[in-house]
Amino acid sequence: xxxDRPSLGLRLAAWGGLLFLHFPILIIGLYxxxxxxxxxxxxxxxxxxxxxxxxxxxxxxxxxxSLSLQVAALATLIALLLGTLAAAxxxxxxxxxxxxxxxxxILPIALPGIVTGLALLSAFKRFGIEPGILTIVIGxxxxxxxxxxxxxxxxxxxxxxxxxxxxxDLGADxxxxxxxxxxxxxxxxxxxxxxxxxxxxxxxxxxTTFTAGHERTLPLWLLNxxxxxxxxxxxxxxALLVMLVTMLPILAAYxxxxxxDEVAGGDK
Amino acid sequence: MATPVTAQPREQAGPVRRFADLLYxxxxxxxxxxxxxxxxxxxxxxxxxxxxxxxxxxxxxxxFSMTVTPTLTLDNLRALFQPANFDIxxxxxxxxxxxxxxxxxxxxxxxxxxxxxxxGRTKAFFYIAVMLPMWASYIVKAYAWTLLLAxxxxxxxxxxxxxxxxxxxxxxxxxxxxxSTLSTSHLGRFxxxxxxxxxxxxxxxxxxxxxxPRSLLQASADLGARPAQTLRLVxxxxxxxxxxxxxxxxFCLTLGDFIVPLLVGPPGFFIxxxxxxxxxxxxNLPMAAxxxxxxxxxxxxxxxxxxxLGAFDAL
Amino acid sequence: MSVAVQFxxxxxxxxxxxxxxxxxxxIRDGEFFSLLGPSGSGKTTCLRLIAGFEQPSSGSIRIQxxxxxxxxxxxxxxxxxxxxxxxxxxxxxxDNVAYGLKVKGVAKAERLARAREALSLVALDGFAERRPSxxxxxxxxxxxxxxxxxxxxxxxxLDEPLGALDLKLxxxxxxxxxxxxxxxxxxxxxxxxxxxxxxxxSDRVAVFNQGRLEQLDTPRNxxxxxxxxxxxEFVGTSxxxxxxxxxxxxxxxxxxxxxxxxxxxxxxEPASAEELQISGQLQDIQYLGAATRFELRLDNGQNFxxxxxxxxxxxxxxxxxxxxxxxxxWPRAAMVPLREAP
Numbered sequence: 001x002x003x004d005r006p007s008l009g010l011r012l013a014a015w016g017g018l019l020f021l022h023f024p025i026l027i028i029g030l031y032x033x034x035x036x037x038x039x040x041x042x043x044x045x046x047x048x049x050x051x052x053x054x055x056x057x058x059x060x061x062x063x064x065x066s067l068s069l070q071v072a073a074l075a076t077l078i079a080l081l082l083g084t085l086a087a088a089x090x091x092x093x094x095x096x097x098x099x100x101x102x103x104x105x106i107l108p109i110a111l112p113g114i115v116t117g118l119a120l121l122s123a124f125k126r127f128g129i130e131p132g133i134l135t136i137v138i139g140x141x142x143x144x145x146x147x148x149x150x151x152x153x154x155x156x157x158x159x160x161x162x163x164x165x166x167x168x169d170l171g172a173d174x175x176x177x178x179x180x181x182x183x184x185x186x187x188x189x190x191x192x193x194x195x196x197x198x199x200x201x202x203x204x205x206x207x208t209t210f211t212a213g214h215e216r217t218l219p220l221w222l223l224n225x226x227x228x229x230x231x232x233x234x235x236x237x238x239a240l241l242v243m244l245v246t247m248l249p250i251l252a253a254y255x256x257x258x259x260x261d262e263v264a265g266g267d268k
Numbered sequence: 269m270a271t272p273v274t275a276q277p278r279e280q281a282g283p284v285r286r287f288a289d290l291l292y293x294x295x296x297x298x299x300x301x302x303x304x305x306x307x308x309x310x311x312x313x314x315x316x317x318x319x320x321x322x323x324x325x326x327x328x329x330x331x332f333s334m335t336v337t338p339t340l341t342l343d344n345l346r347a348l349f350q351p352a353n354f355d356i357x358x359x360x361x362x363x364x365x366x367x368x369x370x371x372x373x374x375x376x377x378x379x380x381x382x383x384x385x386x387x388g389r390t391k392a393f394f395y396i397a398v399m400l401p402m403w404a405s406y407i408v409k410a411y412a413w414t415l416l417l418a419x420x421x422x423x424x425x426x427x428x429x430x431x432x433x434x435x436x437x438x439x440x441x442x443x444x445x446x447x448s449t450l451s452t453s454h455l456g457r458f459x460x461x462x463x464x465x466x467x468x469x470x471x472x473x474x475x476x477x478x479x480x481p482r483s484l485l486q487a488s489a490d491l492g493a494r495p496a497q498t499l500r501l502v503x504x505x506x507x508x509x510x511x512x513x514x515x516x517x518x519f520c521l522t523l524g525d526f527i528v529p530l531l532v533g534p535p536g537f538f539i540x541x542x543x544x545x546x547x548x549x550x551x552n553l554p555m556a557a558x559x560x561x562x563x564x565x566x567x568x569x570x571x572x573x574x575x576x577l578g579a580f581d582a583l
Numbered sequence: 584m585s586v587a588v589q590f591x592x593x594x595x596x597x598x599x600x601x602x603x604x605x606x607x608x609x610i611r612d613g614e615f616f617s618l619l620g621p622s623g624s625g626k627t628t629c630l631r632l633i634a635g636f637e638q639p640s641s642g643s644i645r646i647q648x649x650x651x652x653x654x655x656x657x658x659x660x661x662x663x664x665x666x667x668x669x670x671x672x673x674x675x676x677x678d679n680v681a682y683g684l685k686v687k688g689v690a691k692a693e694r695l696a697r698a699r700e701a702l703s704l705v706a707l708d709g710f711a712e713r714r715p716s717x718x719x720x721x722x723x724x725x726x727x728x729x730x731x732x733x734x735x736x737x738x739x740x741l742d743e744p745l746g747a748l749d750l751k752l753x754x755x756x757x758x759x760x761x762x763x764x765x766x767x768x769x770x771x772x773x774x775x776x777x778x779x780x781x782x783x784x785s786d787r788v789a790v791f792n793q794g795r796l797e798q799l800d801t802p803r804n805x806x807x808x809x810x811x812x813x814x815x816e817f818v819g820t821s822x823x824x825x826x827x828x829x830x831x832x833x834x835x836x837x838x839x840x841x842x843x844x845x846x847x848x849x850x851x852e853p854a855s856a857e858e859l860q861i862s863g864q865l866q867d868i869q870y871l872g873a874a875t876r877f878e879l880r881l882d883n884g885q886n887f888x889x890x891x892x893x894x895x896x897x898x899x900x901x902x903x904x905x906x907x908x909x910x911x912x913w914p915r916a917a918m919v920p921l922r923e924a925p
Binding site: 006010011013014017018020021022024025027028031043081082083085086088089093095101104105107108110111112113114115116118119120121122123125126138141142145173174175176196199202203205206209210219222223226235239240242243245246247249250251254 | 284285287288289291292298299302303305306307309310311313314315316317318320321324374375377378380381382384385394395396397398399400401403404405406407408409411412413414415416422425463466467470520521523524525526527530531539540543544547553556557560563564567571
């Protein structure tokens, strides 16, 4: 029951805002099926699935996809490990420098990507590390850790500490408690954090431009492509693909971390 | 269960259990084992790189031999204030401010509607509908706008259909805002920035308004305030931390961006482009490092200001 | 009788705060032992010290004669029923109960059989396959009990286990817990802030205040012979007379306690030599059914309560009205001398 209905203007602004946010995404969806080989004319003259076949037959596209998948998978793995360790260390503990640790984790996201990118690049150069997949992964993992950390620490905070005490009380040592109690409770948070980290890594471009060397991830391939008008249809198809790879994990992560009543044991 | 109580046989202590015992007895060791891997990564690799970069900004770059020597100098920092470089900084900064203000104006009604006029499924729908474009690929969103703004593209088609061509042309004629076409104008670049960072503004404002008790609005109305007064005197002050939190994203992300300026808008570097160009084609890493100081300092200043507005509590 | 848990000069400090202060006490094997006190009195810390969730800052705790300092919880032959039950939300009831046996390496068939046995002990036979979230508060409480008992601990620790239940259920569970304890012969250490609960269930009760043990005794002795003003007032209601008033009445400033039901409102007849008398203004009359309480305001401003049983069944009006001056009397023998807390 609402006493004051929103004014027409407010409703228009809200729904109009949503339309504004989604319109360019819809355009990407539409143009991937465009029959035209060049130009951006609107409305499209016709629709076709032809370009999907062409795009997935292109060696450079497949290579970029494969590289991006490898990088995202490795960066996610490192982020899961480091993010979980950091969350476990900071949960329910108070020690000197705790604030600095959490600040340090956020720094790669808080500072502009150019700073992180250039800093890593200059360090790689100094130590004679050739830019390549390893350097890309290091860059990505650095800013993915905080995503996992945030998800895991949020779940930790929602977990009753008495569950861990109960497990120890019943005879389980630290390792058994981790395996049987902590890990199952973290499960969906890890999955959600991992997927967000994967999406973030898959899409990252600013840090990557500095750390990639001659390697070309999918976003870098796209950026390079934008100056080449003749491959427009293929670019459109790849754009749609990247869009989906980044959007779908968000939906899944949302449903995995929603609510959380299922992890609360007691009735208080 | 009523069996006589006997002492349980002490189980064989395997190495795993003995290690668990050790960690239990030495909480500091346990904490160190947890913290060392992330600290090595962040404290050594990341922080080390950052400090190394800052140090580099004091190195000397020789223009003739195109080489870097580790002779310490303040020339790079001084060079930031040369008119050409200072222009870049001002251009970036003013865009970041403009984008933040516009995002706040656009985001507020959406966040307001989400927080106060939706519930249940509609609220979840709005939440996802803002989350999705926020996380959708950055580079593809930027690309989408090059399609939208292109000559003969979607935007122009709509403008033509509505018969507003003259309006667009007069807008593009304004110096400092316009440009020769939509996709090479300041206006176009501004639009893209606002679009890309808008969701980052909506969600914190929505979260701040969500915490606002409805009874407060009723109390305000009950005490005789007109809706506009309630908005100005009750809702807006409570939304400020949310706006400040959102502006951290819009301001900082715009400040460090160099892909959007590359794709849309008139020629003229942003800080990011300058950093990229200095380290890449020119090879002047010290100057690039000096340029990265600008967003670092501006971001630090900005954070210290919005912290007072309660932005960190609304993150 | 052997000692189940022995505290010797145990202190637990949090910074400057002494949560437990120089505690020495023995809990005997097979008794129902309660730790009673207001919140923050140190009773829960005591329990956590026995369980091993906390380590003493100084002193020694022996469980079944074995020094427990430094032993992790999983190496102690005690189990806990938690205040919030702490049931594992991702396991069904049967797996919750079997957990302790599982981590000790008991074979699956045996541990499930024993878990079912424990569930039937707490009358939850049909609930093995449910999730904790599908149970009511009372049922969760029983699962928590079964999960602890299945390990056949020497000592069972119960941390305000009935606090979250409504009154009727709580009274029912009190009876069941007591029955279970007798049946199993396990030492129960029961933490509560509810003095009625402690008195009705326990063999002995330790009363805590500000980290210190005030008194350790049977419920009957605790009630009839409180040692300190705190115990007199925390366990049941009491009139504590101290200072000048005490000197006027019995010639010494040592405080004493008189239970409201041991005093009565006096008529005009003179007091006998065995009785003491005090007078004041009647403030309030509370009709409680089985008894009536009279609240007096003494001349020194202190309140004094008299409780008289309503033994008669006719509808007589009370003999006095609020505002009147009345006297209260009690036998000297009913007075309990108290020692002031140090």
